[in-house]
Amino acid sequence: MTSSSNYSLNELMVVAAARELRNGDLIFVGVGTAGRAFTMACGIPIAAARLAQETHAPDLAIYWNNLLSPDLQQIPERLTQHYLTTWPTAAQLHNCSDKNDMLSKGRFDVSFDSAPQIDRYGNLNITAIGDYRHPKRRLIGALAQTDHFAYVRRPLILTDLKKRTFVEKVDFITSVGYLDGGNSRAEAGLRPGGPSRVITDKAIFGFHDESREMELLTVHESSSIEEVVSEMGFLPRISDNVSVTVAPTEHEIRLIRDVIDPRKILLVS
């Protein structure tokens, strides 16, 4: 396949995420508000899931906004209440107990998560910055991000690479990644799992098989190992064979622009 020479970072992130998805997967997409937060929480995940459907994973299914398999040809232009209520979908689950049971029953394969703090072992914090009881900044709580990391088989972390986000140790563990590394996740009683990849605007990371430390796997063509490391509050492991992130193909870019997001609702900022 011909690789495209003209693509945006968002499109590269979509393609990188799509390549992590498998046929038959059930994907949990969260809710995002507006601007960059929407692109990260909803735009890139939905575009990636659809790209996977259009290429190698036709049987992949999506849960979004308490809707199971909504019609993604008809994504509403605005997400006010009435658009959500009337969006054509295969199933509107009866109440949130259904979704929670689906999570703890282990029905979800992949989730997309981001956070203001992520640490070396892939633990996330969306609850509080500073001391929990007297926080410097109270954040939003926990939502289902705790449950994603407890129950979803291959959570993907999707976020921009920033020094204040990638910290040595999170101030509060909202979502348990690999806890303190090694076998500590299993020893704490959690089910097998933990984040599988960290996809950022500059590089892609995995987690080392034994130490469970975040490990640099590929660097985007527009960046460098030096730049990546300078944007992090800790030094990640660096894989022996760090490569350049595989560029999107012309076919993938055409699908994203012409089929998946022609109205530019998903990849907005």
Added chain:
Amino acid sequence: MKSKLVSLEDAASLIPSGSSLTIGGSIIRRSPVALIRELLHQKKSGFTVLAYPAGFTTDLLAGAGAVDRVEAVYEGLFQFGFSYNFRRGVEEGRIDIRDFSEVAMASRFRAAAAGLPFAVTDALLGTGMAEHNPEQVREIADPFSGRKLHALPAAESDFTLLHGYTADEYGNVQFPVARDADDLDPVMAKAANRLIVTVEKIVPHSEILKTPNLTYIPHTWVEAIVEVPFGAHPLSCDGYYDEDELHMEDYQRRMKEGDFASYADLYIAKPQNHAEYLAAALTPERLLQLSVR
């Protein structure tokens, strides 16, 4: 069946200061906002709030200094941003926050619904929520396998406050056919000790009889039913009206500045009833814009 239809003022009078309240809806949708405003109009305070995602109603209570403790999965106002009053309350040590994940909090409401003392979950293993809340997150062993788990107390509260769509005077509350189900209202109703439901419209009992499968809250669970059209405003009520973005943006501008007082004066203190609130907050033209019926 006994009529349970009461006024908004009388419904709020049932609730003493210091009560624990389960508040339904979600963030910026279908919460019993008019009832919460009436509680504040009556100068009630000292509440504990239990919610799934908390949102606007909790922020109103926090703005008035009327909430001491919150147990929930989220506090914020979705596309309108942070829950400034709540956030200040936690940062300044005035609100005791107990965080739970969605799976964990839902399991607590379901334990309460089943009349059980606690829920069992493995959702919070290894988290800060377990570490910082030993009072409510207790380690137990699966008696069959020995596996490590947590027990969480059932989400019991004194009152459960919900906003719904239609009901008859007896308190049979019905869904519309198309609704947004991203909440825990049916579970919260079942878990209630004293349940007060506000609805958009009271309909004749004969209407309820036609579609009994749409009754998600039966009259036997309900203590008081109240007709409050636009009772979730400025939030949305699916099938009835959208969220009032202009009102919410104005609210957030004031709250960001720490100015709850001017908002409370306009919309809580001055209006003597719900009709006066609607007149203060909405023009007829705006009402039609928000309506989706």
